[in-house]
Amino acid sequence: MTPPAATPHAIGIDTGATTLREADHLLQALAAELGLPEGVFGCTHLVRDGRPRVALSLAAEGEPVLRAARDRLTEQGYEVRDGAWDAVGRAVLYPGADALTGTVIVAELLARSAIDRVTVLGTPGEPAPDTRLVTRDHVRPQWQGGRLVLSAMPAVGGTLVPFEDPDPTPCCADH
Template sequence: MTTSYDASGVHPVLGVDAGTTTLREADHLVRALASTLALPPGTVACTHLIRTDARRGTAVSLELPDHASAANAWRHLTESEPPPGHREAAAHAAAEHTARRSGRAVLFPGAEHLTGTIPLSDLLELTAIDRVTVVGATSGELPAPTTPVHTQNHVRPEWRDGELVLALVPAVGNTLAPFEVPNPTPCCADHP
């Protein structure tokens, strides 16, 4: 496991590469780190696909709300020397998250409110998600704030151009659902 840490930023971001290869493994890593490191409320944890000559798989980024939490996590994560190629993947994940160019958020403020079916307005008002897009909708077309969203207890917004954006798809009965499903079919999931 390795990390990249810059204490000069407003919200410190750590990169972690524990050798996970799939998004599902990275999601489990995020949950394990949240428990092991006792990540504080306000933490944003993302997964990142890594495609380099040295490494194919996933890495994780952790944006912590304060420097003390980041320093404690940093000490814990750097107790062992990382395998070759993992340091670069961790640094890449941290850089992408810091720039808010990419990263699939697993933990983020308000995520605990995203269970069952909720109105779109709650999804936007109660969480750190900045906006939604509807796959297949015409440009500028937004659903009504009262539109039900079937969360499937699996909501993974992504950083895009500085915003945390959730991709939704139309669902049965004029409702919406996250584009990413919790248990994708093996033929389509997590291709390296």
């Protein structure tokens, strides 16, 4: 699979979102509203150009899907451009994402989704195929070198969890 930025049919959407959580929810809502098919990739991209924000991208095999999405998004007042923001998007929508709930083994995750590889922080190699991954119903791989890679970290009982926490504690929350 190729990253959204290299896909011939990709669009970037500037929604003005300022957090990953806001961008995730917006991307999922737009996908449902637009009736996007299963094979569409939807990513978030951190934009730091004097106005920090989280932009979105949609990539699909077929140009007609994105042409219709572009027209509707433009009508709704979003700034839409050709191509993804960059080649390292954080995937929210991707084939098989909906099946990654509860606990799955790494081999199942790779077989049932568009994720190409799992890495574990602090270890040189990839996890064994039978390693359990507690998804926390929040699996956000990133494009790296043209492959969709999930970064995970060790957890209790020899399991793994995705590196990105679905409910992060805001900085200085206790102050």
